[in-house]
Structures are given as C-alpha cells and as structure tokens.
Amino acid sequence: NAGVTQTPKFQVLKTGQSMTLQCAQDMNHEYMSWYRQDPGMGLRLIHYSVGAGITDQGEVPNGYNVSRSTTEDFPLRLLSAAPSQTSVYFCASTGYNEQFFGPGTRLTVL
C-alpha cells in the first residue's frame, strides 16, 4: 500500500495563478482532509470530506475549493493564489481513530 500520496512536492506560483494539489489514498478510507501548516500555527483544517460526493468547510476554507468524485482522490484547488497561501499543505485520510498523512506539498506564492 502506498498510503497517502501527494503531488507535487514543491510548487512556486505567481499571485493570481490557479493550481490543483493532488491527493490520493489506497486504504479505502471514507474520511479525508486537507490541512495547511504554518510556523507557530499548527495544522489548520481547510476542507474535509466524509465520502464521495460530500465535502465541507474546515477552519480556513477561503480561497480553496475541493471535490470528491471518488473514494481515492481528494484534490485541493487554489482559485487565485495569494501570498497568504504560502504554506505547507498536508492531505490526510482517516482510518479507525487515526489519521494517515501524506508527505506534504510546499507551496510558495510570489
């Protein structure tokens, strides 16, 4: 099992550009989440999904969209990147009371 995979590992964007961060899991988990991690702030929940076709907002959803067409995939879209979205992004899938995290995407917005 690959667990949770994320692509790309690194990305540099200019302000106003859009992009999609990919996340996939092969553990057949229903619950998946996206977090951002900033220095001194801990992990903050952006969006989450409890199953295919169902998504909801977390603590910091503005500027991000998600969709969940399959159990395996949970992409995160930045509609118009801003410098405030410079961060490390982690995707996670939830097993029985345990979250499995991907390796992260380090995003810089200039």
Added chain:
Amino acid sequence: SQKIEQNSEALNIQEGKTATLTCNYTNYSPAYLQWYRQDPGRGPVFLLLIRENEKEKRKERLKVTFDTTLKQSLFHITASQPADSATYLCALASSNTGKLIFGQGTTLQVKP
C-alpha cells in the same frame, strides 16, 4: 474560544532521561486526544490515542495521560534516545463535530 496549547519552546534533554511534553486545552469537550510525531519535511505520524474516560495509555516507551478536570494531557518518552528528536503534536477530536484540532507542536531535542 477553543484553544489548544503546547509548549512553543523546544525541549532539550539528555539521552536516557524521560521527556515530558504538555498539551493544555480550553473551552473544549474532547471525545479523545491523539499524539503525533513529525520529522522535518515530512507529514505527521500517529503515535497514541487516549479517550476521555481513560486516565493513561502506554505503548512501548511512550505514556500518555489525560486529565479532563485539569484539561491537560502529558506525553512521556522514557529512556529517550537521539532518534526521538522530532516535533510532537497533540490533537483533540471534538465530541460535537468529530473534527480534529491540532496544537502547534513542541520540538524535542535529545542529546547524546
């Protein structure tokens, strides 16, 4: 407002000693609490879960306590090793929403 606090200062200890990390919370009714380990440049890795009706949980050299009266969890690593050096995150699951809220993490440095 809901708040989770971990020591923001790094904890430096000597190899072989017991490391104790603290997680405090306010305005929260957690169903359970988790501890994760995070190494630089990597995603967090789950270590232990303790439920609201449990006082203590152990796994090998790790021990977690949970005091819902004090609103505090302590995470202990006994006989610490340099390989234990990492950032440790606590996370609480709300009994209302089930969502996980993370603390900012405490960095542990174990010196040989």
